[in-house]
Amino acid sequence: MVSTLFTADKHVAWYLPLLRIIGPVISFSTGAAGGVFAPALSAGASMGAVLAEWMYLSDTATNLLVLCGMAGFLTGITRSPFTSSILVIEMTNSHNIIFYLMLTALLANLVSNLVTRHSFYDQLKVQYIQEIHRTEEQARTVENKRE
Numbered sequence: 001m002v003s004t005l006f007t008a009d010k011h012v013a014w015y016l017p018l019l020r021i022i023g024p025v026i027s028f029s030t031g032a033a034g035g036v037f038a039p040a041l042s043a044g045a046s047m048g049a050v051l052a053e054w055m056y057l058s059d060t061a062t063n064l065l066v067l068c069g070m071a072g073f074l075t076g077i078t079r080s081p082f083t084s085s086i087l088v089i090e091m092t093n094s095h096n097i098i099f100y101l102m103l104t105a106l107l108a109n110l111v112s113n114l115v116t117r118h119s120f121y122d123q124l125k126v127q128y129i130q131e132i133h134r135t136e137e138q139a140r141t142v143e144n145k146r147e
Contacts, residue, residue: 044073072108079119081105
């Protein structure tokens with residue numbers, strides 16, 4: 001992501017976005033520690049770079065597409081378009097592209113609502129609540145067996 005933005009080498013292999021999406025999914029599904037923000041930002045950046053390469057864009061336009069990819073992908077996961085846009089702006093100190101980032105984030109939010117109404121965090125919340133109920137139920141079962 002850093003090399004794509006800040007060097008003249010804008011080439012990204014076509015399969016890199018897939019790897020950057022599949023890797024965190026496998027890691028997270030196994031219960032291994034890992035965050036959401038960094039993998040989402042890197043996956044979005046690589047998607048933007050690949051798309052820019054397919055469209056033969058200039059370096060400046062590629063950088064814009066990379067940043068929009070970061071904001072859009074993070075918004076698709078977290079469902080927080082304003083936070084995603086501001087995060088990318090603050091990370092890159094690119095205040096002059098706020099319109100493009102906000103537009104991308106809002107569009108990503110609309111598209112992700114078509115896929116599912118619940119955000120990643122909503123789904124995690126439901127899983128954690130179910131896990132708490134299972135643990136409480138198991139504790140009650142053990143306590144009842146002792147009596």
